[in-house]
Amino acid sequence: MKLLFAVIFLFYVTVLRSLTVSALSYFNVLDYGATGNGKTDDSEAFLKAWNDACAVIEDNPTLRVPFGKTYLLKPLKFQGPCKSKQVNFDLGGALMAPSKDEWPSDGEDKWVQFYNIDSLTVQGDGRFNGQGSSWWNKDCHNHCNRPTALFFHNCNGLRLSKMKHINSGKNHISINDCNNVVISDIHISAPEQSPNTDGIDISQSKNVLIQNSLIATGDDCIAINNGSSNINIVGITCGPGHGISIGSLGKDGDYNVVENIYVRNCHLKDTQNGVRIKTWEGGYGYARNITFEKIILENTKNPIIIDQYYSAFAYARKNMGREIKVSNVTYREVHGTSANENAIILNCSRARCTNIIMNNVNIRTSTPDTEAKSVCQNADGRAISVIPPVPCLSKSH
Helix, strand or coil: CHHHHHHHHHHHHHHHHHHHHHHHCEEEHHHHCCCCEEEEECHHHHHHHHHHHHCCCCCCCEEEECCCCEEECCCEEEECCCCCCCEEEEECCEEECCCHHHCCCCCCCEEEEEECCCCEEEECCCEEECCHHHHCCHHHHCCCCCCEEEEEECCCCCEEECCEEECCCCCCEEEECCEEEEEECCEEECCCCCCCCCCEEEECCEEEEEEEEEEECCCCCEEECCCEEEEEEEEEEECCCCCEEEEEECHHHCEEEEEEEEEEEEEEECCCEEEEEEECCCCEEEEEEEEEEEEEEEEECEEEEEECCCCCCHHHHHCCCCCEEEEEEEEEEEEEEECCCEEEEEECCCCCEEEEEEEEEEEEECCCCCCCEEEEECEEEEEEEEECCCCCCEECC
């Protein structure tokens, strides 16, 4: 009997401990004083909830942002490392940035930041609202330090899914110095004329997958920048915007590298560019091993473009002989319509673009009775079943 009592007692202690841990594993921002009325600053409540979640040793602590409320947040940083092997940010409600007039005057250029957090998951049906319209006027364009909405630095094993991101003052999501990242099923939107409102910017990161998402902005839907490798982009609908871009690379004479990029099953509609590689004169480094496959283009102004003269300033004259070397770029099964006569532009530097492969490419103009053309300089490679023809690439049958 004593043994049975001991077993039962141990069972209830174990269950109670499990329930206690479970209860402590959820950190609701409302319990920390957030009001969610869209007017009161809820930043302190979010940071307190985060600090408690980050300090939990048990797996999967979750910061919870309840549905049906709007939380006004000033610029804030969620800092790691955390004690748990994994931590979750469950976004049910809407997060709203201060307008330009209410933005802190300390020069902060990022809104919501996550630093040094491994195995972070940010997901939910909520939204990030950057209130960017107050930053987009012409008077502010060259003088204001417009903010990035969502910034991740050194967050390895990062997972982002299901959220909506609207109207950032600048780029919506930045991934910096991260490894093993999956971004899926998100929706990013800003007006076509909003300046520099990139959807997703990637820099100094590797092993990144972006999939099954809709991006419509005033700049690049996705931009892959210096130090990035093993980037996979799959099932993206882009437009309006400036397309999917490698670069720009080599600004201010810098050494920049990008490699092992795979873009497939993407649809670009009414974009300024389709699939683009852009580099600055005077910079040096390389962009290599890049594949664009099964791309649908609809009324795109520059469907296929390599532009190695993205901008020419003093650095180009100062650093004569320096080049970004573009090589091993494949365009396979790229079809659709061009809003411009020049559907394919390979504008390569003196260092030449080498091993450019085009296979089953068919791009026609959106305008009846206007024939699509190509522009090509300093490029070598092969063309197999390509419309319009690209004279500088050798033909294969």
